[in-house]
Amino acid sequence: MMGFAFERMEAVLLIPLGAAALLAFLPGYRLSARLNVAAAFLTLLVSVSLLLGDRSAPGRYLLIDDLNIVFIVLTTFVGFTTSVFSASYIGHEIETKRLTPVYLRFYHAMYQVLMFAMNLALLANNIGLMWVAVEMATLTTVLMVGIYRTHEALEAAWKYFILGSVGIALALFGTILIYVAAQPVIGEGIDAMVWTELVAHASSFDPALLNVAFIFLLMGYGTKVGLAPLHAWLPDAHAEGPTPISAVLSGLLLNVALYAVLRFKVLLSANDAAVAPGPLMVTLGLVSLIFAAFMLYRRRDIKRLFAYSSIEHMGIITFAFGMGGPLANFAGLLHMTMHSLTKSGIFFAVGHIAQVKGTQRIADIGGLTETHPWLGWSLVLGVIAIAGFPPLGIFMSEFLVVSSTFARQPLLAILLVAGLLIALGALLLRLNGLAFGEPRGAVAPVKASYVPLFAHLALVFAAGIYLPPQLVIWFQHVSSLLK
């Protein structure tokens, strides 16, 4: 049974990798789009079986525990639904000749490589391996952001490249420092980079070294989370790449980077003498939230609008995890899940909207509920969800974040609520122009795939009304792991 569990763990990595190799050589976009969907679905099945089945003991390189399985199931699920959306999105891009078949082959292969890299980063029990996986995920997304080869796309890819590289460089320095701290206690060699070993011995590490290491890791991986002073790459990368990539970036890659931060936060919490990582994360999260909330008002591009909304929500999640404690951690996990589902759902809708209107400028899009009722109303529902209205899932998680903060730090809670309300105003203002009023832009009918979009919205809606008790117990258990 142990061997079987181990094989499944590797299957989560090997299926995307094998599919990537296959997709790189397959001509014909219809076939490869289908294969992409099939591979993503298979990975999802395996990850669900990992969730339900028993687990193998952690190895030196790979690990599966209650924390990362949540991320893996979420990643493979959104990976699957996005691949379904991507199939219809790409069909349109081929028709309008924005992408050639060769680029498409590259695109599909890269999509699976990205899935592989994200799963590897989540499964890694080795801080060096985790770093390599995050770097790989960065590289593949850089390539995909620049795939249209327009001025804007290349500039976005370049900016993402440089800032992402600086981020991962800082993260590597932090990783080295963690090793230097661990080496006198655990000894030389691979064991001093194994996460489970590190946590077990963290109490005897040199606290000063751990502090400095965490600063580097927080700034480094925080760049990839899109936290405020280091976010400059995020809106450009979201706006200029293909929309399925925006959905995966917002819904998944930011989470993966945050997961890396969380792992190191647990490590630091295990050492009593080290600085508490919470306040640093609270500050960064709050700054991101408030900054992004104000920036939302000045957006003129629909994908940039939702990119800034991602910065806002990553700020909230980082804030919640920084506050720590069972309730705030629970809220953070829930918010992360809800944000992933909602935001990728919104990008599914936005992708089709931008295709049918032929523009991303908010001023050129209007009256969607009249011209394209399905798309328009889904967008309305998505934006209402992301703005945090009851009874949808995000309202519940935001409510938990706010109420748990009020109980402990009322001043911070006031700032938090202010940020949320400012963002809400901006989103509703823009939504009004997009969805209602005089129809603007092209009114041609759209060939869209609604299934992934509706699936995401339905899940968010259902979670707002009823959370299954098993899920609550599970999340509570994970929150206790996070300290």
Added chain:
Amino acid sequence: MSGHLAFDLAHLLAGSLVLASFMLLYQDRLYALINVYAGHALVLTLSVAWQAYIQNAPHLYITAGLALGFKAIIIPVALRRIVQQLGIHREIETVVGIGLTMLAGMALVALSMVVMLRVTGAAAPIAREDLAFALAVVLLGLLTMVTRRNAVSQIIGFMSLENGLVLAATGAKGMPLVVEISVAFSILIAFIVIGIFLFRIRERFDTVDVGAMDQFRGERR
């Protein structure tokens, strides 16, 4: 081998790397900058090879070989060709004056000494010195990147930053995955350089000056 020599030479080489980083800061010609970077990589090669020798860690010779072949020879040659073929301006535009940059550089070096020497009290002396110098090189690399507006010199800043990381990784005794990480970084750099060339940032943006790219930002259309 006496312990003193091992320490002194490691100290000398790591210190030279910081010096080379300073030299990168005040270059105002692109070719000169590329040459200094080649020297930077050469110093790194020597330093890594010396670490491989004193730590008795033969796998580090791979990292040293990579630094020599890839960073000190192939990349500088490739960058020269890119500058030639894309017809990039040979002078480098800086954001702030050289004097101010140098002062900031000195402050950064002092900062990294203060921080690293204070927190690494428990580590071996060689690792301590290496980490302190490595942080200085990393910060100077960042400074090079933010004070230059030209894409090629930003890349060079990034590569010098990365050399600092390799110095830190090799200085940490017995650190696993160093070779893998240095290979991963080389791939990253190769991507950047190939990217500039393939996407012809010159042709697309009319300049490799990153400041000029800003006008294409989606929101100022």
